[in-house]
Amino acid sequence: QKNKKHINRLEKQMAFIIEIDKLKTIQRQSYIIDGSKKENDAEHSWHIAVMALILSEHKAFKKVDMLKVVKMLLIHDIVEIDAGDTYIYDEKGNADKREREEAAAKRLFGLLPKDQKKEYYNLWLEFEDQHSKEAKYANVLDRLQPILLNYEAGGQSWIEHGVSKDMIMNKNVATQEGSKKIWQHFETIINDAVKKGYVKE
Amino acid sequence: QKNKKHINRLEKQMAFIIEIDKLKTIQRQSYIIDGSKKENDAEHSWHIAVMALILSEHKAFKKVDMLKVVKMLLIHDIVEIDAGDTYIYDEKGNADKREREEAAAKRLFGLLPKDQKKEYYNLWLEFEDQHSKEAKYANVLDRLQPILLNYEAGGQSWIEHGVSKDMIMNKNVATQEGSKKIWQHFETIINDAVKKGYVKE
Numbered sequence: 001q002k003n004k005k006h007i008n009r010l011e012k013q014m015a016f017i018i019e020i021d022k023l024k025t026i027q028r029q030s031y032i033i034d035g036s037k038k039e040n041d042a043e044h045s046w047h048i049a050v051m052a053l054i055l056s057e058h059k060a061f062k063k064v065d066m067l068k069v070v071k072m073l074l075i076h077d078i079v080e081i082d083a084g085d086t087y088i089y090d091e092k093g094n095a096d097k098r099e100r101e102e103a104a105a106k107r108l109f110g111l112l113p114k115d116q117k118k119e120y121y122n123l124w125l126e127f128e129d130q131h132s133k134e135a136k137y138a139n140v141l142d143r144l145q146p147i148l149l150n151y152e153a154g155g156q157s158w159i160e161h162g163v164s165k166d167m168i169m170n171k172n173v174a175t176q177e178g179s180k181k182i183w184q185h186f187e188t189i190i191n192d193a194v195k196k197g198y199v200k201e
Numbered sequence: 202q203k204n205k206k207h208i209n210r211l212e213k214q215m216a217f218i219i220e221i222d223k224l225k226t227i228q229r230q231s232y233i234i235d236g237s238k239k240e241n242d243a244e245h246s247w248h249i250a251v252m253a254l255i256l257s258e259h260k261a262f263k264k265v266d267m268l269k270v271v272k273m274l275l276i277h278d279i280v281e282i283d284a285g286d287t288y289i290y291d292e293k294g295n296a297d298k299r300e301r302e303e304a305a306a307k308r309l310f311g312l313l314p315k316d317q318k319k320e321y322y323n324l325w326l327e328f329e330d331q332h333s334k335e336a337k338y339a340n341v342l343d344r345l346q347p348i349l350l351n352y353e354a355g356g357q358s359w360i361e362h363g364v365s366k367d368m369i370m371n372k373n374v375a376t377q378e379g380s381k382k383i384w385q386h387f388e389t390i391i392n393d394a395v396k397k398g399y400v401k402e
């Protein structure tokens with residue numbers, strides 16, 4: 001009986017692992033740096049998790065559970081399998097984003113055994129609500145990585161969408177709560193993007 | 202002076218973060234599950250890191266540093282930016298794989314500040330040499346994920362390469378050192394792949 005219960009857990013976990021393979025097909029608005037294609041959510045999640053590790057010395061808080069940060073970053077976009085990627089400057093899409101993503105989180109993490117469903121759903125919620133140090137530091141990477149990609153790729157995505165400096169500043173200035181140092185570096189990038197004509201003044 | 206040193210570290214870290222974007226273009230031999238494209242190394246690294254987290258209760262060892270496992274899985278394929286993806290059943294490619302990857306690890310992790318170069322180079326080496334519990338558990342996911350993908354995608358990659366059951370067993374049986382439970386599940390998958398004609402008896 002104990003063994004059967006165990007196998008059952010593994011099967012649920014494998015069903016989740018198979019389902020989330022779809023994240024590799026959810027396209028985002030940023031191009032990868034060589035400009036050859038748009039990034040997908042699996043690639044983005046990998047990149048920001050590595051960034052969180054490499055840049056951890058610059059975070060605003062001393063005691064941060066880095067395993068929790070990395071977990072959050074690896075799983076927070078999984079909801080986009082059902083809800084799609086909502087572009088940060090799409091006001092209409094962002095109006096019902098939370099509702100769509102909550103339903104997605106319930107279905108997708110619901111494939112897991114109950115205890116894990118609860119753990120990962122709450123982890124997703126914690127990130128969305130930005131209520132912990134871990135969520136605030138994780139947010140820095142999630143928000144700023146697309147700016148890095150757009151800048152390094154020559155501004156193509158910003159130009160396509162007619163993005164202005166004000167739009168970028170308004171959406172991202174709060175990331176300094178998670179890391180003032182990293183935000184300051186990105187301010188320099190944004191100002192240079194204006195000079196280069198990638199974003200409107 | 203202290204501030205300048207600090208900025209210097211951040212610049213080195215950003216150079217590394219920009220360089221590893223290329224991992225999103227390193228194509229592997231497995232198709233993603235919907236069969237629409239071959240997987241790349243960034244997608245693979247994301248998938249196996251999530252798998253390591255979700256399946257951690259099945260690992261062979263009680264005390265495992267999970268942050269170390271996830272770090273390893275997220276960075277171990279970065280060497281393929283220079284060395285390329287070496288197919289597991291390519292005997293010729295595997296003959297000089299270590300040499301090519303060591304040079305790549307030196308160049309790529311060498312972009313980081315010295316202490317981080319050392320940390321990440323050693324983490325890569327630890328995974329390659331399979332000398333720790335963390336490396337052994339990480340290896341389970343890295344080895345078995347392509348089997349899951351090939352099986353769920355209908356065996357296309359195995360058929361293209363004429364892969365046999367013996368070839369799969371020889372290359373992967375050692376993963377049971379990291380998790381007997383997960384290996385047993387994959388034995389079932391491999392046997393079913395034979396029945397379905399995806400791999401040769």
Ligand SMILES: [Ca+2]
Pocket residue numbers: 077
């Ligand atoms: Ca998102």
